[in-house]
Amino acid sequence: MSGTSKTSVLILDDEPIVCKRLKPSLEKKGYEVEVFFKSHEADLRTTQRSFDIVITDLKMEGMDGMQFLTKVKQRNPQTEVIVITGFATMETASESFRQGVFDFLAKPFKLSEIEAAVKRAEAKLKSRPPSSEP
Amino acid sequence: MKVILDRIRALLKPTRHLPFALLFGRFQKILSLNNQILERIGSMGDKLGGDYVFDRQYILSASQELAELVEALIDHLNVLAPGKYPDLRDVFRSIQGQIQGDLNGMGHVPLTDDVLPMAAITQDLSMAVGGKCATLAEIGTVLGLRIPEGFAVTTGAFRRFMAHNGLQEQLQEVAEALRLEAISEEQASQRLRQRIEAGQMPPNLEKAILKQRDALIAGPSGQGAVFAMRSSAIGEDGRHSFAGQFKSVLNLPGHALVAAYKAVLASTFAPSAIAYRRETGMDEEQVAMAVMCQRMVDATASGVLYSLDPRSSDRDTMMISATWGLGASVVAGHITADQFRVARATRHDRIREVIAEKKEGFYATAEAGMQRRPIPEPMQRIACLTPEQIQELTETALVIERYFKTPQDIEFAFDSQGRLTILQARSLSVYSRSNAATCDISEVLQESSVILSGQGMVAQKGICAGKVFRVDPDQDLERFPAGGILVTRFASPRFARVIRKAAGIVTDVGSPTGHMATIAREFRVPTIVDTGTATQLLTNGMEITVDADANKIYRGIVAELCYQELVEENIQDTEEYRLLRRVLKKISPLGLIDPSDKTFVPKACQTYHDITRFIHEKAVAELIDLNYYRHYDPGTIARRLKLQVPLDLILIDIGGGIAPGADHHEIGPDQIVSVPMRAFLDGLIGSGAWSLEPMSVDFRSFMSSLTRTAPSHLTTPQHVGRNLAVISAQYANISLRLGYHFNMIDFYACDNPNDNYAYFRFLGGVTDTARRSRRATFIARLLTNWDFSVNQQGDLVVARVKKLTLERMLEKIYFLGMLTAFTRQLDVKMVSDAHIDNYVAEFQRLPADGKMTEGLGGVTG
Numbered sequence: 004m005s006g007t008s009k010t011s012v013l014i015l016d017d018e019p020i021v022c023k024r025l026k027p028s029l030e031k032k033g034y035e036v037e038v039f040f041k042s043h044e045a046d047l048r049t050t051q052r053s054f055d056i057v058i059t060d061l062k063m064e065g066m067d068g069m070q071f072l073t074k075v076k077q078r079n080p081q082t083e084v085i086v087i088t089g090f091a092t093m094e095t096a097s098e099s100f101r102q103g104v105f106d107f108l109a110k111p112f113k114l115s116e117i118e119a120a121v122k123r124a125e126a127k128l129k130s131r132p133p134s135s136e137p
Numbered sequence: 138m139k140v141i142l143d144r145i146r147a148l149l150k151p152t153r154h155l156p157f158a159l160l161f162g163r164f165q166k167i168l169s170l171n172n173q174i175l176e177r178i179g180s181m182g183d184k185l186g187g188d189y190v191f192d193r194q195y196i197l198s199a200s201q202e203l204a205e206l207v208e209a210l211i212d213h214l215n216v217l218a219p220g221k222y223p224d225l226r227d228v229f230r231s232i233q234g235q236i237q238g239d240l241n242g243m244g245h246v247p248l249t250d251d252v253l254p255m256a257a258i259t260q261d262l263s264m265a266v267g268g269k270c271a272t273l274a275e276i277g278t279v280l281g282l283r284i285p286e287g288f289a290v291t292t293g294a295f296r297r298f299m300a301h302n303g304l305q306e307q308l309q310e311v312a313e314a315l316r317l318e319a320i321s322e323e324q325a326s327q328r329l330r331q332r333i334e335a336g337q338m339p340p341n342l343e344k345a346i347l348k349q350r351d352a353l354i355a356g357p358s359g360q361g362a363v364f365a366m367r368s369s370a371i372g373e374d375g376r377h378s379f380a381g382q383f384k385s386v387l388n389l390p391g392h393a394l395v396a397a398y399k400a401v402l403a404s405t406f407a408p409s410a411i412a413y414r415r416e417t418g419m420d421e422e423q424v425a426m427a428v429m430c431q432r433m434v435d436a437t438a439s440g441v442l443y444s445l446d447p448r449s450s451d452r453d454t455m456m457i458s459a460t461w462g463l464g465a466s467v468v469a470g471h472i473t474a475d476q477f478r479v480a481r482a483t484r485h486d487r488i489r490e491v492i493a494e495k496k497e498g499f500y501a502t503a504e505a506g507m508q509r510r511p512i513p514e515p516m517q518r519i520a521c522l523t524p525e526q527i528q529e530l531t532e533t534a535l536v537i538e539r540y541f542k543t544p545q546d547i548e549f550a551f552d553s554q555g556r557l558t559i560l561q562a563r564s565l566s567v568y569s570r571s572n573a574a575t576c577d578i579s580e581v582l583q584e585s586s587v588i589l590s591g592q593g594m595v596a597q598k599g600i601c602a603g604k605v606f607r608v609d610p611d612q613d614l615e616r617f618p619a620g621g622i623l624v625t626r627f628a629s630p631r632f633a634r635v636i637r638k639a640a641g642i643v644t645d646v647g648s649p650t651g652h653m654a655t656i657a658r659e660f661r662v663p664t665i666v667d668t669g670t671a672t673q674l675l676t677n678g679m680e681i682t683v684d685a686d687a688n689k690i691y692r693g694i695v696a697e698l699c700y701q702e703l704v705e706e707n708i709q710d711t712e713e714y715r716l717l718r719r720v721l722k723k724i725s726p727l728g729l730i731d732p733s734d735k736t737f738v739p740k741a742c743q744t745y746h747d748i749t750r751f752i753h754e755k756a757v758a759e760l761i762d763l764n765y766y767r768h769y770d771p772g773t774i775a776r777r778l779k780l781q782v783p784l785d786l787i788l789i790d791i792g793g794g795i796a797p798g799a800d801h802h803e804i805g806p807d808q809i810v811s812v813p814m815r816a817f818l819d820g821l822i823g824s825g826a827w828s829l830e831p832m833s834v835d836f837r838s839f840m841s842s843l844t845r846t847a848p849s850h851l852t853t854p855q856h857v858g859r860n861l862a863v864i865s866a867q868y869a870n871i872s873l874r875l876g877y878h879f880n881m882i883d884f885y886a887c888d889n890p891n892d893n894y895a896y897f898r899f900l901g902g903v904t905d906t907a908r909r910s911r912r913a914t915f916i917a918r919l920l921t922n923w924d925f926s927v928n929q930q931g932d933l934v935v936a937r938v939k940k941l942t943l944e945r946m947l948e949k950i951y952f953l954g955m956l957t958a959f960t961r962q963l964d965v966k967m968v969s970d971a972h973i974d975n976y977v978a979e980f981q982r983l984p985a986d987g988k989m990t991e992g993l994g995g996v997t998g
């Protein structure tokens with residue numbers, strides 16, 4: 004942990020370009036960012052620490068994004084999840100929202116769009132009473 | 138010949154008598170597909186702007202969907218004109234195949250000549266010549282720096298060599314055996330390398346190589362030329378790092394080039410390279426090697442420069458190691474070299490020098506190959522580079538770094554005439570050592586003082602820092618310092634002369650689509666234009682940091698920001714951007730412009746855009762041809778409309794659009810009874826917009842020559858009339874080609890508001906991109922002010938309005954007529970941004986009645 008009061012963000016996408024673009028732009032906005040290309044690695048990381056915001060793709064090899072975000076939400080219901088996918092359909096969108104996803108962006112999206120989504124998620128986190136977890 | 142036979146066959150075929158309604162349905166489908174395709178092409182192009190995050194999957198699916206639409210378009214034209222354009226499908230398949238090749242990635246070998254001179258190579262050819270060669274060529278052609286004379290033997294030549302010797306099959310067998318682990322990497326390597334070195338050259342390839350060699354020898358001081366053959370593999374300098382795994386053969390006499398070529402090819406299959414490919418999951422069969430042949434430089438001193446020291450945490454210095462004679466790469470480990478540490482900041486002070494004792498040097502000779510020679514006593518203990526040479530070298534390195542946006546590892550040489558030559562340049566991996574505790578970019582930025590924020594327009598993204606250099610009009614640019622930030626009142630293309638030296642550009646006035654901005658983009662110089670006040674706030678010599686990503690200018694040098702920019706991969710250089718650029722080259726450019734030209738044929742189509750344009754033109758022509766000239770359907774009559782303005786318009790009445798008893802060949806506007814069509818023509822001709830031409834008489838006649846389609850008695854039906862209106866009592870569908878742009882208008886107006894709609898589409902061509910987007914911007918602004926819902930993409934404008942009362946609808950349609958008349962001349966006239974405002978103002982002065990101009994009140998905003 005950084006020990007600072009920064010909002011932490013985990014990004015999972017099997018296409019490195021997505022992480023490569025999002026990490027520096029979110030860091031420049033003052034977020035603490037970790038990126039993963041493989042879902043099982045991201046999954047392992049979320050057992051070690053919690054993140055305020057998780058950004059994940061849906062279609063990936065191995066554990067898919069839906070499974071991953073379900074586990075994330077189980078482990079830490081406070082985490083806000085933003086789904087980014089190139090295969091946006093009504094079904095995947097509504098399934099995502101059923102799983103308690105905060106926002107859903109179809110790829111390709113603009114950097115400003117994801118930044119705005121992260122900002123909204125952060126605002127929601129801050130408006131909540133502090134977690135009573137140990 | 139085949140074309141002619143196909144034509145005859147098509148003519149002899151019994152005409153299927155589709156009713157006009159069905160044909161017209163196809164025609165409308167073509168127009169709609171046409172639109173979808175253009176919107177998608179525009180949207181794919183937008184993704185390159187830097188704002189979007191897209192991945193490989195997007196490029197795959199967007200290309201696939203586009204191909205499906207283009208194929209559907211071809212199918213529809215085939216219904217209108219059965220069997221008339223058989224080539225169209227072949228051309229489509231060929232373009233689709235090329236795109237698929239790009240998408241398949243590594244294995245794709247572009248179609249180029251086997252051998253390309255350096256001067257003909259651009260970064261776009263990196264799949265043909267390898268990244269190393271393409272980068273060096275660009276340093277020569279774009280940055281204008283001296284590089285060795287030479288040429289590239291392409292990946293296509295590699296494939297031909299392999300095929301000529303039956304090696305592709307051998308390669309497949311070996312690759313399969315490797316996969317099954319039946320043989321070791323060493324065994325695989327040995328088998329392939331032996332076969333390659335013993336292989337026969339395809340005769341044309343050998344000839345081409347020798348021809349290029351002779352051209353080099355024939356050049357000035359060709360005598361005693363020696364050559365180097367260097368590997369330039371696909372991916373060697375890109376996503377994968379093959380550094381040092383492939384062979385380079387140096388110091389070759391002219392007769393040894395072919396053997397050396399084969400030796401470099403063989404190194405493609407060095408055991409370490411095979412092992413590396415297996416680890417990174419690259420297919421052995423997909424490998425392709427390009428080779429760069431260079432004339433060796435008669436170096437007096439040479440070496441390597443790191444524009445940022447990768448081993449130290451010092452971010453402010455460059456490292457140079459150099460020695461007498463041939464470069465450090467040649468003599469690595471054999472000879473000690475001088476070390477110089479130089480400040481990156483302007484003036485480039487030498488921070489530290491370690492002068493080695495240099496007893497020997499290596500020199501290239503034609504007769505005896507590489508020679509180790511003793512260095513004369515007085516030169517042994519002095520620096521092999523003069524302070525002036527170090528200065529020149531450092532400035533040059535920063536020019537290269539600024540262009541490629543990453544720290545550079547540069548091999549260089551000074552020749553016997555003291556000229557600096559760049560032998561090779563590649564990105565240096567400098568891992569960000571910043572960690573959250575010591576360097577927090579967001580905190581640094583919060584503490585930095587902002588001089589300007591969000592005030593101008595970004596013409597080229599990027600970050601730079603340096604000293605302000607104010608340039609006034611007519612000022613001599615000679616004094617412009619390398620690495621300075623050019624601050625000026627007006628953007629001007631005359632700054633092209635110093636743009637290579639400039640770290641950044643900031644102007645008070647200017648446009649992101651102007652000439653200077655275009656040049657800044659070409660050289661990737663971060664540029665903010667139109668700030669209004671930069672010259673008041675930024676004084677000469679002041680240190681500033683320009684963040685053209687965020688449109689901000691900070692006081693002082695924000696080192697963290699510059700450093701982050703430098704170590705981050707430049708987004709435009711990522712695989713995905715390159716791939717999308719390559720794919721778009723086969724999709725987006727429009728080469729088919731003039732329908733009256735002989736080259737306006739399917740075979741000349743090189744992109745999806747060309748095909749789309751061709752089909753649109755032919756679909757309109759076909760409908761006119763069938764109905765007006767061949768009286769295809771006796772139930773539908775096509776007539777020429779006689780107008781006072783030079784506009785050849787064919788009308789097809791599909792029900793109640795024209796007064797009963799009208800002449801079957803030619804009618805006047807009075808005989809049109811279609812209510813919406815009358816409103817349109819009133820706007821087009823009656824409003825005065827048509828003749829609103831504030832230019833010289835000569836220019837006016839030029840314009841009208843563009844507007845008129847050819848007179849009927851002079852041409853065959855196929856070449857006449859691209860202006861068509863299909864009308865009924867309540868409906869019109871109008872296709873107009875005015876000048877070199879297309880208008881498509883489709884509307885329906887009756888007493889029931891729920892059925893009413895109007896659709897307007899404008900698509901340009903011919904002039905440069907800036908002018909086209911200006912014109913589109915102008916049109917979009919007017920339409921928006923008239924309450925249309927407007928979508929603009931590049932020079933395509935689509936506007937819709939619906940569900941209005943008949944009276945309101947007719948006003949909109951009148952306006953569309955007026956706008957159509959007005960736009961016909963715009964593409965030629967809009968030479969500067971100021972024209973947008975002028976024309977908006979002019980449009981307002983149109984002598985229309987009060988009711989018609991109500992929407993124009995707020996247009997000037």
